[in-house]
Amino acid sequence: AGETLARWGRRPPWGGGLLRRAVSFTSSRCHGVGSGEGGARHADSGSAQGGYRDTVLLPHTEFPMKLSGQKLLDREVEIQQKCGFAELYSWQRERKSKKEFCLHDGPPYANGDPHVGHALNKILKDIRNRFEMLRGRQVHYIPGWDCHGLPIELKALGEVGTSGLSPLQIRQKAREFAEGAIARQKAAFQRWGVMADWDQCYYTYDGAYEAAQLKVFQEMFSKGIIYQDYKPVFWSPSSRTALAEAELEYNTEHxxxxxxxxxxxxxxxxxxxxxxxxxxxxxTTQPWTIPANQAVCYMPNAQYSVVKRADNTQLLLVATERTASMAALLGTQLESVGTFTGSQLEGGICKHPTLPDKDVPLLPANHVTMDKGTGLVHTAPAHGMEDYSVASHFKLSVECMVDEDGKFTELAGPELQSLSVMAEGTDKVISMLKECGALVKEEQCVHSYPYDWRTKQPVVIRPSKQWFINTASLKDKAKEALQKVRVLPESARGSLLAMLDRRTYWCISRQRSWGVPIPVFYHRETGEPLINKHTVSHIANLFKEKGSDCWWELPIETLLPPDVLKKSKAGPVADYVRGEDVLDIWFDSGASWAAVLQDPRADAYVEGKDQIGGWFQSSLFTSVAVRNKAPYKSLVVHGFAVSENGDKMSKSLGNVVDPDVVINGGQDPIMPAYGADVLRWWVAESNIFSEVQIGPTVLNLARDNIGKLRSILKFLLGNLQGFDPRVQAVDPKQMHYIDQYMLHLLREFSIKVTDAYSEFDAGRVIRTLQAFLTRDLSSFYFSIIKDRLYCEPEDSLGRRSCQTALEEILDGVTRAIAPILPHLAEEVYLHAPGHDRIGWIKSSSVWRRPGLEEAVEGACAIRDLFLSSIPGKHAAQYDLTIAIEPGLLFELMESLQEEPTSTSSQLAELMMAARVSLVSELPCDLPPDTLLNHGTFLINLEGGVIREDSAYSIAVVPTSAARCPRCRRYTVQSADCLCPRCKTVVSQAH
Known part of the structure; x- marks a missing residue:
């Protein structure tokens, strides 16, 4: 079958090509498809034929060939309203279903207008949800929004800033800003046709959500996974808050x-x-950290040398393998005075260059590398994660000399106090090193450096008293849980594991107002935190009832009532103050499984690749900590939307594609109104596992492809006008072989499409669909059946057999496109009443008749040889003789034509010839202009049990018959006569 089907991929010489050509319509009637000679293609032309126009059954439908501009937009909105898009989700939740499919929506951030990244993500999810609904599953999909955090706070406050505003005033402005962004995004998602109950979404600022989040917090705290500590964190002076690694951007040009x-x-x-x-x-690349130095670290198993500079008397200790690089850098020779291993450096003590009274020990450390520098690492425990680990191990002090604004404190001394460490503070430290003779060399270093992802300003590492999650204790469990998770594409699994490895702890406290307060109280005098299951449960209940604003609104006596104090074995309420930190928004969204999911695990999480270090990870850590399992069975990681040239979209480059402009059109004529289905086709057709390009070229192509699909659907609808499958459908066993064969191909198509949707591969769905439409329908089947459809008696078995196949094909294609193009699918149903709009593609094993494939494909092989013998000529103008020795192939061809010669057999229809003769050997008296050809066909039956390589010959001669003025087939003796079939039809019509 594969070889024969492959042959149909080329455009056949006898016509076809529906997808490549427009179908001409007059008064909503189509006069044929493609350019084949089958049937009444020219029914309106020619004086002889004109008289029989009313007896030819041409397609008729009000389904429009093309919709564009405002008509297209109005039609889509009308379909959404008329076909109940808004009620679909609730309806499918109420129906009985044995299985549920849960796709948990990762919350988009409520800080701006909808963009093409939203479109890519939401439509991708909706395609899968609609597929699952159609196949009979109950879909669980609750859209949500991430509503807290600094970006919203900053945008809400705008020029005003936080000056003079109370936390509640800041929160009110931030909430209003978030609500506006949510309303705009939600309206866009609905216009795109995304199926959901839009009145029952989740928002991370809802009291019930916050309460569920605090329960997760409490469980993790009670297990010792959440703790308070004083340690280095990424600190953003521009935001005046601690940041988690997921909130950093690395500037490679720093x-x-x-x-x-x-x-x-x-x-x-x-x-x-x-x-x-x-x-x-x-x-060091950070000279400002020199005043905080507590040690110099070496690699124990490396080689070190004392070297003497040739240009002065200085003796330097450096790693042996860095000596050559150092000599080149300093522009002098370095003579080795002595070499030894790093472990021999143990016990050595240096003097701090700018603090004469401070001793600095030499200490071993595994983080020392030899790829750059000197192989000896300046260690400031307050300003480096690895440095802090060394300090913890060797009990070094961790003194912070940098305040929340990124300026030196008085601990750094009067010369440095109040200087910004990243600017004039660095200048001053370098100047001090010069003055004391400790500066050997200064150079500019371009390297990757962490920036605050919101303010785009550099961060510093400084110690701070914060709340942390000990992710190191969860790593092994998280990796084990990931082994049971399916990851698409599988290549993303490595990135997930690498991200897990990099994270030793997660700072979850933020020094802001717009977020979920960390439910902790501090003793006024000792600063000791008061937090336990009693305090957190009470706060969670208050949040559920009143929302988290009550943390600032209620008196502390209500937040910390006597019964809670008693259970906590705490002193009087007057001894405590409420905490001022809020939770990291990644903890907000990472707890969504606890607030939203009904079942223990979602079937899928589907987000962009940036969530590998974000929501995927925070959800995994919180779920593993509380329940020892991942919150998802599968992860789908898609790429980002980029411009048509593959560039990242930015306003400065002017290459941002607005999904609203894609749908409704823009001022630039290059962006017409494409409508929602074109946007959805773009998502479906894209390779989502790479960067997804969007622009006029791909959108125009999507629109054209939908236009070609519409022409196929119009042909199907037009030829099914008045056909009632409930009473007029033909039993499969009585159908023409070619019609049965098309049902067989439809079944194969449905299996491929189902598999592709199940793999989140809508691109494969579209490729499979286009191959089926172009190769199997337009170029093959439609070219063959037009004569039977247009010219046979309306209620004949042959015509009804064909309509039965077309009905199943229309139904199957419409269901196959419905998840991707719901507006078009519903439009088809509006023009084909009586269809059940819910349900997946129907296919029956009855459609696989033994010998059916071999009979049709054997005939197609013979036809290929026939058509290749008359390149560029019309098959209908030739008589064809097929000679096959008695055997299996002959018997199969006999099933298509019982009589020795025929103009109306199934074999003649398939060959599209004027007359077909089936003989066991070619006659001797062939005319001199006969075209002879020979071929073989391998018959493979019953899984290879029966195999027969059959030879056949063909003889092709121009027909001597004239053309029937009604059906235009060469089947009559003179041009003014009707063929017997047409004569019967015309006489019955009169």
């Missing part, structure tokens, strides 16, 4: 003033007899 500085060795390591005057050489 320029730092890197320095090489010396720490004099005042106490040599006991295992080394070092010369006097040796200095340890360190390198």
């Amino acid at each position: 320029v730092s003033r890197a320095i090489y500085a010396t720490f004099p060795l005042v106490k040599p390591p006991p295992k080394i007899a070092a010369e006097k005057g040796v200095s340890v050489l360190v390198w």
